[in-house]
Amino acid sequence: MTAPFAGSFSIPVFIFVSLLLGFFFGFFLDRAGFSSAMKLTAQFYFRDFAVLKVMFTAIIVAMVGIGYLASLGWLDMGQVFVPATLLWPQLVGGLLLGAGFIVGGYCPGTSVVAAATGKLDALFFIVGIFAGIFLFGVTVPGFEGFNASGSLGALTLPQWLNLNTGIVIFAVVVVAVGAFWAAEMSEGPWKTFARTYGRTVEGDKQL
Amino acid sequence: MPFETLPIEPVILSAEQAEVMAQRQLKKHHVAIILLHWFNATVWLLELATGGALISSVFYRFAPGWYLEMLTSMFGSRANLLRFHIVLGVVWTTVFFVYGIFGHRTYLKMEILQREVGLDADDWRWLRVRLLRILGKSREHLPPQGIYNAGQKLFAVMIYIMIPVIMLTGMTMAFHWFGPAAIRWAIVVHFAAVGMVVSGLMVHVYMGAVFPEEKPAFFSMITGTVNELFAYRHHFKWWREVKMQEKQWEQAWEREQSGEPAAPSPPAELTAPPSPPQPSALMRALRARDYWPPYIAGAGLGLTLLATFFVMGQGLGASGGFTRYLVAILSLFAPGYTAASAYWSNYYQPGHSPLLDFLVFEIIGAAIGGLVSGWLSGRLKFTVDKGPRISRRTRYLLATGGGVLTGFGARLARGCTSGLALSGGAVLSAGAFVFMLAVFAAGFMGAYFMRRYWL
Amino acid sequence: MARYAMVIDLQKCVGCQACTVACNSEWEVPVGYARTHVHYAGPAGVIPHLVAGPYVAQCNHCSHPTCVRACPTGATYQTDQGSVVVNRDLCIGCGFCVEACPYGARFLDPVRNKVDKCDFCAARVEKGLQPACVITCTAHAKFFGDLEDASSSVSQMVYEKGARRNETPAVHIGPNVYYLGRKANVDLALASFAPRPPRLAAPGRFWRDAVKPLVLAAIGATFLGQAIAFFNQLVKGEGQFDD
Numbered sequence: 054m055t056a057p058f059a060g061s062f063s064i065p066v067f068i069f070v071s072l073l074l075g076f077f078f079g080f081f082l083d084r085a086g087f088s089s090a091m092k093l094t095a096q097f098y099f100r101d102f103a104v105l106k107v108m109f110t111a112i113i114v115a116m117v118g119i120g121y122l123a124s125l126g127w128l129d130m131g132q133v134f135v136p137a138t139l140l141w142p143q144l145v146g147g148l149l150l151g152a153g154f155i156v157g158g159y160c161p162g163t164s165v166v167a168a169a170t171g172k173l174d175a176l177f178f179i180v181g182i183f184a185g186i187f188l189f190g191v192t193v194p195g196f197e198g199f200n201a202s203g204s205l206g207a208l209t210l211p212q213w214l215n216l217n218t219g220i221v222i223f224a225v226v227v228v229a230v231g232a233f234w235a236a237e238m239s240e241g242p243w244k245t246f247a248r249t250y251g252r253t254v255e256g257d258k259q260l
Numbered sequence: 261m262p263f264e265t266l267p268i269e270p271v272i273l274s275a276e277q278a279e280v281m282a283q284r285q286l287k288k289h290h291v292a293i294i295l296l297h298w299f300n301a302t303v304w305l306l307e308l309a310t311g312g313a314l315i316s317s318v319f320y321r322f323a324p325g326w327y328l329e330m331l332t333s334m335f336g337s338r339a340n341l342l343r344f345h346i347v348l349g350v351v352w353t354t355v356f357f358v359y360g361i362f363g364h365r366t367y368l369k370m371e372i373l374q375r376e377v378g379l380d381a382d383d384w385r386w387l388r389v390r391l392l393r394i395l396g397k398s399r400e401h402l403p404p405q406g407i408y409n410a411g412q413k414l415f416a417v418m419i420y421i422m423i424p425v426i427m428l429t430g431m432t433m434a435f436h437w438f439g440p441a442a443i444r445w446a447i448v449v450h451f452a453a454v455g456m457v458v459s460g461l462m463v464h465v466y467m468g469a470v471f472p473e474e475k476p477a478f479f480s481m482i483t484g485t486v487n488e489l490f491a492y493r494h495h496f497k498w499w500r501e502v503k504m505q506e507k508q509w510e511q512a513w514e515r516e517q518s519g520e521p522a523a524p525s526p527p528a529e530l531t532a533p534p535s536p537p538q539p540s541a542l543m544r545a546l547r548a549r550d551y552w553p554p555y556i557a558g559a560g561l562g563l564t565l566l567a568t569f570f571v572m573g574q575g576l577g578a579s580g581g582f583t584r585y586l587v588a589i590l591s592l593f594a595p596g597y598t599a600a601s602a603y604w605s606n607y608y609q610p611g612h613s614p615l616l617d618f619l620v621f622e623i624i625g626a627a628i629g630g631l632v633s634g635w636l637s638g639r640l641k642f643t644v645d646k647g648p649r650i651s652r653r654t655r656y657l658l659a660t661g662g663g664v665l666t667g668f669g670a671r672l673a674r675g676c677t678s679g680l681a682l683s684g685g686a687v688l689s690a691g692a693f694v695f696m697l698a699v700f701a702a703g704f705m706g707a708y709f710m711r712r713y714w715l
Numbered sequence: 716m717a718r719y720a721m722v723i724d725l726q727k728c729v730g731c732q733a734c735t736v737a738c739n740s741e742w743e744v745p746v747g748y749a750r751t752h753v754h755y756a757g758p759a760g761v762i763p764h765l766v767a768g769p770y771v772a773q774c775n776h777c778s779h780p781t782c783v784r785a786c787p788t789g790a791t792y793q794t795d796q797g798s799v800v801v802n803r804d805l806c807i808g809c810g811f812c813v814e815a816c817p818y819g820a821r822f823l824d825p826v827r828n829k830v831d832k833c834d835f836c837a838a839r840v841e842k843g844l845q846p847a848c849v850i851t852c853t854a855h856a857k858f859f860g861d862l863e864d865a866s867s868s869v870s871q872m873v874y875e876k877g878a879r880r881n882e883t884p885a886v887h888i889g890p891n892v893y894y895l896g897r898k899a900n901v902d903l904a905l906a907s908f909a910p911r912p913p914r915l916a917a918p919g920r921f922w923r924d925a926v927k928p929l930v931l932a933a934i935g936a937t938f939l940g941q942a943i944a945f946f947n948q949l950v951k952g953e954g955q956f957d958d
Contacts, residue, residue, distance in 0.1 A: 055917070057573030059618070070571060071618045075625020077564040078576050078678075082626065083633035085557035090645040090659075092551070094714050097707035106554035107561060108682060114562025115686035119569055125924050127570075127917065134574035136675055136684040138691030143680070146673025147698025149665050154677075154699065155706035157662015158645065158714075161670060162578035162678035164663070165623055166630030171642045174659040179582075181663015186583050188664065189671040190603045197602075200672065210688040221688055233555075316789030319915070319923045322931060338789060339804030394944055433807045436828035440810035444918040447787055447809060448926055455930030459937040466941045 055129045056122070079166045088167040090158025090174065097155055102236035109229040120222050138213075140203030157181065266503050270404055270496045273489075281488040286502055288407070288491075289484045296359060297481055303352045304461070310345040311454065314338075320451070346434045353427045376408055377417050382497075383410035384541045404496035411467070415460045422453045429453070546636045565686055572618050575683020578626075579670035581619030583607060588614050619679075647714040658713060718778075718797040718862040718891065719835050721849075722872045723771045725896035725904055727856035730755060730769040734848035734857065741836070741847040745826045750774070750833040751848055756900075756907035768896070770904035771857070773848075774799065774820040774833035775881065778889030781913035785815035791830070796861075797891065800834040803827065811919050817886045817910035835859070862891070869893070879905065886910040 062070065085107045086092040095101035122128040154160050157178045159167055164182065167175035193200055210225075211218045273281070289297075312323040313331035316338075321328075335341040382403040387410045392398035408416065429450035433443055468478040476490040491499040551557070568576050587607040591598040591614065598604045607614045634640045646655035670676040673695050675684065681699065684692025707714075730753050738750050750773060757767030776798045782791050783799065790805035791812050806829040813821045813830060824831040836846035840859075844850075849857045860867035872878045878893035879901060886909075894901050915923070 056570045059572045059574075064616070067618075068621050071621035072625035072628070074564060074568045074571070074576070074618075075622035075627075076629035076632070077560070077567075077625075078622060079626030079629025079631075080633045081557050081560040081564060081629075083630040083637075083639075084552040084560065085554060086551035088630055088634065088639075091647075091714070094707070094710075097703045098711070098715065103551070103554040107558035108677075108685075110555050110558025111562035111565055111682060112685040114559050115565035115569065115575075115683075116688065118562070118566035119686060122566075122570060125920065127920065132573045133569060133687060135687045136680055136689045136691060138689060138694070139674065140691070140694060143673045143691045143695045144698050146669040146671070147695040148702040149669025150673065150676060150695075151669075151699040151702025152706045153662040153665030153667075153669055155662075155703045155710050157659045157666060159659075159662070160578075160666060160677040161582060162576070162626065162676065165578060165626050167645070169627040169630035170634035171640050172645050173642060174644050174646060174655050177656045177659040178663040178666075181660040181665075182579070182582050182667035182670075183586055183663075184660075185664040185667020185669075186579070186586050186671050187667075189668045190583075190586075190601065193603050193671075205690065208690040210690050210693065213690040218688070225688070314789075315787055317787045318784055319919065320787055320927055322927065337804075339802065342788065342805055394940075394947075396947070433809070436808045440808055440813075440823050443807060443809040444811060444916055447807075448918045448922040451922065452926045452930060455926070455933065459930070459933040462934065462937045462941060466945075470945065 056127055057129070057132055060132075078162070079169065082163055082166045083170060087163040088170045088172065088175075090167065090172070093160075093163060094155060094158055099239055102239070105236055106233055109232060113226055113229055116222055116225065120218065135207040135209060138203075138205040138208040139201065140205065142200055142202065145199075153181075153185075266500055266507070270401075270492070273492070278489055281492060284488040285483075285485040286488055286491050286499070287484060288480045288486050291484060292359075294481060294484055296355075299355065300352075303348060306348055307345060307352070308454070308458065310335075310341055310348075314342060314345060315451075346430075349427070349430045349434070353431070356423070356427070375406060377413050377420060379410060379413050379417075379541075380406075381541075381544075383413060386410040387414070405494060405498070407495055407498040409494065411463070415464055418456060418460050422457050425453045426450060426457075547638075549637050549639070561682075562686075565683065569683075569686065574618060575679065575686060576622065577619045577675060577679030577683060578623060579667065579676040580679055581617070581623040582667070583671065584614045584617050584620050585623075647712075649715075650713050654713070717795070717864070719776065719840075720797075720860065720862045720869050720873065720891040720893060721773075721776075721835070721846075722858040722869045722878050722893045722895060724856045724858075724872075725768055725770065725894055725900055727854045728753065728769045728771060728852075729854045729856075731853050733851050733853050734771070737847040737851035738833070741839075742831075744831065745824055748822050748824065748831070750820075750831065754908060756904040759903055766899045766903045768900040768904060770894075770908050772818065772820065772908060773892065774816075774835075775818055775890030775892045776833075776835060778891065781815045781817065781888055782812035782821065785811040785913075785915055785919060787811065787919075794837070798835045798837065800837055801830055801832065803829050806830050811916055814914045814916040814919075817888070817913045818881070818890070819911075881905050881908065881910060883909050886912060888913070 059067065059070075082088065086103055087107070092101060093104055096104040119128060119130075119133070123130045150160065157164075159175055159178045161182055164175045164178045168179060205213075209218075210216075211221045214221065310331065313328050315321045315323070316328060331341055332338050335344060382405065385403045386405060389398060389400050389402050390411065392400070393402070429446040432438055432446040433450065436443065438446075467474045468481070473494075476486045477494075480486040488499065491502070545552070552560075565576055568574070584607055587598060587604050590604060591608050598608050631640070644652050644655055646652065650658075666676070670679075673680055674691075675681075675695070677699065680689075680692050681696045685696065732753050735749050735752050738744065742750065744750055752772050754770045754772055755767065756770050758765045760766050778797065780791075780793060780799045783793055786792075787809065788805045788807060790802045790807070791799065792802070793799050808823055808828040808830065810823050810830065813823060816832075821830055821832045823829070836844070836848075839846060846857075846859050849859045858868050858872065860869035862870050862873060864870060872895060873893050876895060878895045880890045880893055882888075882890060894904065896904075
């Protein structure tokens with residue numbers, strides 16, 4: 054009886070559990086304010102580092118939790134899905150997604166939550182995502198070589214850097230805490246966001 | 261009567277007022293409650309003593325060896341010890357059930373539970389101030405309290421939850437209910453629940469028996485009464501309720517004496533509640549219009565992610581779910597092309613729905629979660645989230661274009677911010693960190709060119 | 716002190732299951748379960764060098780039993796004679812020991828809802844009788860006695876004839892059931908029914924690794940907090956609080 058359990062679920066249980074986990078995913082995204090493009094993009098104008106803080110807090114919590122559960126032997130790491138590393142596609146894909154983020158104001162997960170809370174622009178963003186995925190699916194035969202380049206398999210940082218997992222976890226935590234500190238420092242002088250955001254909401258009322 | 265009019269807030273008492281109040285007793289506990297309290301205390305003492313000696317495995321046990329031997333020799337054998345533990349537990353459960361059946365009309369009513377265990381805003385504030393005062397960090401006055409203070413209420417809430425858990429798990433073990441797997445978990449839950457109560461119980465006993473401030477509360481569990489001064493100082497809101505009741509009775513008595521036919525309406529000061537009911541801290545957090553602090557929301561998101569890995573063996577995601585929806589639509593219109601395409605066929609095998617996937621349902625769940633969260637905060641509204649200088653139409657165009665870039669990029673990178681950066685980051689995937697750096701780099705660079713649209 | 720052990724001569728064993736039947740009727744084991752059972756190993760190898768034969772499975776009464784530590788209540792314990800027995804009055808039927816046993820020698824009796832297994836016929840041995848399976852064995856293949864008694868048949872078979880235990884490099888917890896016979900047969904039987912690694916069931920690990928430390932930490936923290944408060948109270952005196 055070691056986790057994960059997904060393989061042992063019947064279909065109704067599987068659907069229910071998926072919905073439930075998704076519920077909390079969406080709930081916390083909205084609570085963090087990620088259902089607002091203004092809040093999300095303020096990150097890139099050094100005005101509100103919520104994206105960085107939420108994301109790295111979540112990564113730290115999950116990372117430390119997974120490490121702990123795995124060390125106790127409750128979580129079979131052999132069955133946990135580690136995303137494959139493909140250096141070049143992921144680098145370029147990240148640049149494209151980052152560009153899409155700052156142009157469109159959302160990323161795929163947050164656009165769902167934003168649409169659910171009534172942001173009409175998020176609906177357009179979602180349509181765009183579908184179009185982008187479709188575009189990728191039909192054009193990928195043309196750059197199959199690049200799409201598979203730099204493949205390193207399900208590589209993890211400890212394997213890559215040839216370091217102990219505990220050390221890497223610790224290092225990530227240290228870097229993240231440093232980033233939090235830097236974010237808190239730099240947010241101080243930028244108190245204008247509240248005003249800017251307030252103006253947007255006002256602007257909407259006139260539309 | 262030391263007061264002409266009842267104070268709304270606690271005021272400093274004069275010496276003679278305090279003197280008079282110290283002499284008067286107010287009834288606090290019914291005799292049935294007192295009996296139940298001491299019965300409960302005795303049972304807890306005996307069950308803890310025997311239960312601690314019952315756990316003998318070196319893996320789980322906490323009592324020292326000599327204690328196990330002492331209890332075993334006191335009871336003759338370990339089997340007798342277990343028998344005693346079970347019989348007493350059954351008697352305890354039975355008494356509580358009988359009490360529940362006969363007493364539920366009197367004691368288990370919602371408004372009484374609300375009054376005795378429901379924590380209001382004053383209570384949460386009280387907990388904070390109390391803690392700070394104990395640590396010597398604050399000299400702030402404690403907010404006024406009802407018939408029980410917040411600490412007592414918090415303990416009561418735990419007791420109310422844990423006692424049924426302890427009873428149910430105990431019965432599961434004693435009578436082999438629900439099969440071996442349930443029994444295995446029952447032992448653990450039984451132990452954990454008792455452990456939690458014990459750590460609260462220590463405070464409870466300390467406060468009752470050792471802490472000088474609360475001595476009258478301890479004696480009230482014997483006599484059923486507390487002196488008015490103590491009530492005034494420690495349970496001001498309750499004291500006020502009692503006083504208002506007394507005043508009403510007095511006025512009714514005087515009216516009856518003077519032969520007035522109709523009762524005049526009581527003064528507004530008496531009918532108005534001392535303070536409007538305040539929602540609890542949790543409810544306030546859920547209903548908050550502001551976003552949660554990023555570290556709190558991040559921790560919640562992290563725990564969700566952890567649970568997802570633990571249960572499903574994979575992380576959260578979004579773009580993968582979008583892809584599956586797209587494949588499902590494509591396969592409706594062009595099943596042949598979809599199955600033959602090198603890319604789409606990764607997600608589509610004839611006879612196997614592309615929609616039977618975690619991310620597909622997770623997205624729906626996320627939409628519901630966002631909806632519920634927005635609804636709780638009163639944030640649901642059809643709006644367009646955009647910079648002040650652009651029109652709605654521009655925003656729609658940009659959103660669509662950004663969506664296309666995002667969708668394409670996410671597929672190229674094999675995941676999006678949730679599926680690769682967040683979930684991959686948590687399992688220390690090397691690619692996830694490369695991706696994260698790229699996203700932030702492009703975001704910060706793009707921000708310069710997009711500043712006209714956002715600021 | 717003594718060290719009870721059993722020796723089973725696989726060359727003599729004819730696989731008739733008389734031991735199973737005798738044991739089941741002696742101890743009223745429910746239908747479908749058995750404290751001891753004859754399994755068949757093989758055939759293995761190529762003609763004409765085929766190897767096959769019986770293997771008698773039962774509780775090994777290990778010197779370092781994994782089941783004893785897994786049992787929360789102390790229902791399973793080791794006697795002074797070295798055998799591992801179950802006190803049914805203490806057993807709550809949780810099955811932690813079933814998971815812990817590498818030999819699969821334990822089962823949960825669905826009638827009594829308690830765990831059951833071979834106890835080397837403790838009640839018979841106390842009366843000076845041999846275990847039921849030993850006296851029933853049609854081929855006289857089972858021997859029971861005290862290993863520490865040099866004159867006993869088991870100690871001669873173990874120390875002189877080289878009877879072997881069912882151990883692997885991974886699992887060696889000192890079983891006290893020994894097997895005799897042709898090397899090829901014993902090799903095959905022991906390889907076919909090798910012990911699996913002992914397991915502590917998930918709730919047990921959760922209890923031992925998380926719940927117990929957390930509960931102790933919570934109680935410890937509360938205690939510490941109170942000690943500090945009590946110290947404060949002593950320092951300040953009672954008058955301070957009666958403001």
